[in-house]
Amino acid sequence: MYQLYSNSRSPYSKRVHIYLQYRNLPYETITIALEKLENRKKPFIQINPYGKVPVLVDDEFCLAESQTIIRYLEEKHSFERHFFSKDIQSRALLNQAIQRCESEFCFPGSVIYFAKKFVPEEKWDKNRMKDSLKRIGRHFDILEEILESNDYLHENQFGFLEILYAPFIKQIELMEIKVPPFVENWVKRVLKEPIVSQILAD
Ligand SMILES: N[C@@H](CCC(=O)N[C@@H](CS)C(=O)NCC(=O)O)C(=O)O
Secondary structure, three states, X not given: OEEEEEOOOOHHHHHXXXXXXXXXXOEEEEEOOHHHOHHHOOOHHHHOOOOOOOEEEEOOEEEXXXXXXHXXXXXXXXXXXOOOOOOHHHHHHHHHHHHHHHHHHHHHHHHHHHHXXXXXXXXXXXXXXXXXXXXXXXXXXXXXXXXOOOOOOOOOOXXXXXXXXXXXXXOHHHHOOOOOHXXXXXXXXXXXXXXXXXXXXX
């Protein structure tokens, strides 16, 4: 059985919970109390020297980084509808979209989210937040073009990308970002997926 080092408030951990349950893979959760800085102390720091959750343990093998964990599990198991197609260009396009999800949405989104949630307004880095908002706006315009003629981002099926985006699009209201109509419907569709809604409920 897999073990997942995780924290219930961590969006990156939630990605892996969604994936494991979507794929029906048995696992146990080991909670790391970030608020008590357990992630910065032994034994966790020996498991991931960067002190971040999630980390997957597969027997003796430890792996950090949410999208790397999902990719590892997807490559290890042979599922009927694999997230990675056999076609090299389709795989490359998925990799491109994964990269853009991280750098053009999740990263700038976190800048806004963490400021609004944890930092008093007088200490906000407003220029950085404005720049992040601009980047997300451009990213959404690009997603909007895809979603005008597709229900999902890659090969028109719920998949890897939706799992990566899910915990972050759940926070979209707090980020106060203008969301174009097709993206808005996609957000609703993704958050309504039974496993997604169950894991993101709390
Ligand atoms: N790129 C990493 C990011 C992981 C991450 O930032 N985890 C946060 C929780 S959401 C964490 O453990 N933060 C603790 C810290 O940085 O001290 C991934 O995709 O897994």
